[in-house]
Amino acid sequence: MAKILMKGNEAIGAAAIKAGCRYFFGYPITPQNEVPEYMARELPKVGGVFLQAESEVAAINMVYGASGAGARVMTSSSSPGIALKQEGISYIAGAELPCVVVNVVRGGPGLGGIQPAQSDYYQATRGGGNGDYRMPVYAPSSIQETVDLIMGAFDVADQYRTPVMILADGMIGQMMEPIEFKEPKKRELAPKTWATTGTKDERKPNIINSLFIDPQELEDHCIRLEKKYDLIAQNECLVEEYKLEGAEIVVAAYGTTSRIVKNAIDKCAELGIKVGLIRPITLWPFPFASFEKIEDTTKAVLTVEMSTGQMIDDVKIAMNGRMPVEFYGRTGGMVPTPDAIVEKIKKIVGGEK
């Protein structure tokens, strides 16, 4: 198939529809407005439903209802909107329903700004909603990868009956790149026998619920969820490793930041400094194994983020004190430059803090 040039946000919508998503509930917020706009335009053409909710809280609860009724359903928003959606995400995780949630991240806290940022890492990977839950979080670095991940995300959501988040940033949402739509790997998906579609007098009523008043029952439920999350961690972790062998410095970066880092790595090579990259594609599950592989001859790991430092916590856990973990970041919508990253690397190599 020929490649087509598409804006990130529209590609998100197109990929979802290609993956069989037929329901979308959302509420406007910059910089993701082209996603609901695309869905409003395209979903009716394929017999689907777009509905603009009165708030993000309502939108995610519509997702909950539609998913419980057995549909492939998506919502998208940006940071403050996702904060409101956390209530519903927790309920969806608790009731074990599949759905895809897209966060086109902007800077925060509060109303923050509308430029790209990566300051929602904690929000995405540490819950935000209440309780013992996890959800797969995909952080694409290009529009092609966004499309690929979204198409696969619906299957992952269905297979494990879990919400799945695509953590893009404003850059991914707003830029244009050539893409092609590829079939995701086929997964065995069980029929949704649990869905609330009316009993048709053929079965007992189905109940979608996340309430467990008996603490023992709730503990059992949480332990069962934990086992499911372990399985996801084993099977669904995605990472890109780049020039790790013999690296003096290993950089950890995700999303669009990793593209800037790759640029910096090439510049370092010209200066004779060997730098590698670990790019987590899933932020949860986090690719701990890649960090374990870092050679003892490496001097330090440098985490580069468009935040004041959030993923660095996971990198530190991964390194477990084996070597220094340094940080370079810009935030608030400011984007790191390759030169600034090279300067930071030079300082680390030179033994400066």
Add this chain to the structure above:
Amino acid sequence: MTVAFKKTKGLTDKPLHYCPGCTHGIIHRLVAEVLEELEVLDKTIGVAPVGCSVFAYDYFNCDMQEAAHGRAPAVATGIKRVNPDKVVFTYQGDGDLASIGAAEIVHAAHRGEKITTIFVNNAIYGMTGGQMAPTTLVGQKATTAPYGRDEAHCGKSLKVSEMLATIDGAKFVERVSVNSPANIRKAKKAIKKAFELQLANKGFGIVEVLSTCPTNWGLSPVEAIKWLEANMIPYYPLGNLRDVEEAK
């Protein structure tokens, strides 16, 4: 032998957990009987709220989804959009619907969402122990209004049905009470009409049911009924507030 009265198929065998004298049970039964009589139990999906009726999903003999506090109308919207040919209803208390979920109910009505809402108004938060609700009457004591609701401090009691009746998408709005056999019969009729409206694909329908909370009102079940009659009905008058069929 002819059977004059039997248990409705609309309810499961699970014993209700409500306090003695609480009218939630009567309202459950009315909804269940209507669903049975309309022969739609096998194509109904109910949405349970957060509140004393949180376990409604265990009682109604149809598919059920439990919603977050106040969000039942949004959840029902998602279900109905996926299943436009099914019957979808929400069962919500007054804290759930009139306070935390005020936006969700207004907008479900505003969209003319083809769902039915059973709104149980007992003028108090039952489940959490008798705090003030938007529907608590002026002067009525609640644990968070220990000196009685003060209008100057937190406003008058919210008349939800009157408010919803101003919304075009709301096609059937009626307030009923379950304080007497005659009123129980009227309540059932209204509930049936609201579901029939949905079956005819007309739009949003809501039945507000005045209900008692003997436990948190600190009254015996009989005194609670009397309190409802003396205090609630005068402020929340019974009757139809909007009916598209009648209007024609």
